[in-house]
Amino acid sequence: MILRNVIGLVFIASMMSSCSIFDTREPDEPGSTTVPVFIQPDRPQDVVQNLENAIRAMNLDNYRRSLSQELFQYEPSSEAQSSNPDLWHGWGFSEEETYFNNMRSEAEGLSGHDIELQNRSQVRVDSDIEEFQADYTLTVEHNRQGLPTEARGTMRLQISREEDGIWEIISWEDASDGSDFTWSDFRAAFF
Secondary structure: OHHHHHHHHHHHHHHHHHOOOOOOOOOOOOOOOOOOOOOOOOOHHHHHHHHHHHHHHOOHHHHHHOEOOOOOEEEOOHHHHHHOHHHHOOOEHHHHHHHHHHHHHHOOOOOOOEEEEEEEEEEEEEOOEEEEEEEEEEEOOOOOOOOOOEEEEEEEEEEEEOOOOOEEEEEEEEEOOOOOOOHHHHHHHHO
């Protein structure tokens, strides 16, 4: 019996010495993770950062978490509105989720998605609403033939603090900056 215990201990010790469970590993390169960071949106700027991260990673869950499910409304660019007015009537959270999920599906396996926001401005409307505005360049690498991969324009977001202290987007307005293809055009194409 003692011999069996000794053999068992030797076996366990040899397994532990050959295993490197206590060794440190090499750290991942920055930006190499496929799981996007989601910041607890305790401030309006966190919502914008989460939106940027969700777009770069084409992450539907984090995109959805940036929007108010109950209050979200979208107003397209005037050009998109005039070319297809029926599409935009009542565009809310559900339509936004459908468009983004379809776009994400068409971009699956591709990389290089990006959002650049320039000329940022934030204005406090009241204690629970902040307005964010920026010129954007949105790049989405996708499989749709004949559809541009880049959209440009100006976005205006109303970001609201909910009763639980979390901030989320309640309205989104898109405007053309003279570009032929805006974010509204991406929404229409992928809806």
